[in-house]
Amino acid sequence: MKKVMVAVAPGFEEIETITVVDILRRAGARVDLAGTQPEPIEGSRGVRVLADVLLSEIDHNDYDLVVLPGGQPGTTNLQNNEMVIAIVQNMDRDSKTVAAICAAPMVLQTAGVLKNHRATSHPSVQENLNGVQYTDERVVVDGNLVTSRSPGTAMEFAMKLVEILFGPDRVETVNKGVLARL
Numbered sequence: 001m002k003k004v005m006v007a008v009a010p011g012f013e014e015i016e017t018i019t020v021v022d023i024l025r026r027a028g029a030r031v032d033l034a035g036t037q038p039e040p041i042e043g044s045r046g047v048r049v050l051a052d053v054l055l056s057e058i059d060h061n062d063y064d065l066v067v068l069p070g071g072q073p074g075t076t077n078l079q080n081n082e083m084v085i086a087i088v089q090n091m092d093r094d095s096k097t098v099a100a101i102c103a104a105p106m107v108l109q110t111a112g113v114l115k116n117h118r119a120t121s122h123p124s125v126q127e128n129l130n131g132v133q134y135t136d137e138r139v140v141v142d143g144n145l146v147t148s149r150s151p152g153t154a155m156e157f158a159m160k161l162v163e164i165l166f167g168p169d170r171v172e173t174v175n176k177g178v179l180a181r182l
Contacts, residue, residue: 013071023158070102
């Protein structure tokens with residue numbers, strides 16, 4: 001079974017988080033919401049989630065993919081979390097898929113894994129992504145890194161992650177239930 005970690009910190013973007021978790025679980029992945037705290041974590045729009053596991057309990061070797069949702073101050077909270085940075089660096093070093101949406105490519109920048117890669121992000125953080133071959137495509141895959149733009153691209157982003165983990169046939173199967181325009 002493919003195993004995915006979605007990092008969640010206070011101020012996370014709800015659509016980007018829940019859409020990815022839902023679609024990956026529909027596809028058959030085991031998805032763990034890995035939180036920065038044991039109590040409910042409040043998103044940028046006031047939705048609260050309870051983490052499945054604490055980030056401090058994570059062994060990156062157990063996961064095939066790490067997903068970083070955007071949102072503010074969620075992205076900043078992930079950027080400032082040494083465990084998140086170490087997980088991203090270790091996953092990248094092991095050539096495992098590292099995915100970030102909206103402002104979260106800033107976490108990849110902080111971790112030092114984004115330089116010289118093609119990437120996208122929310123336009124509000126574009127100027128902060130140094131040394132990146134920036135594009136305004138909705139979802140960008142460059143090697144083991146996947147980036148996307150905003151809550152409005154969350155479904156496409158999630159389906160791309162399904163394709164990477166399971167192949168295009170699984171995307172088709174999952175989409176029979178959700179009827180996304182892909």
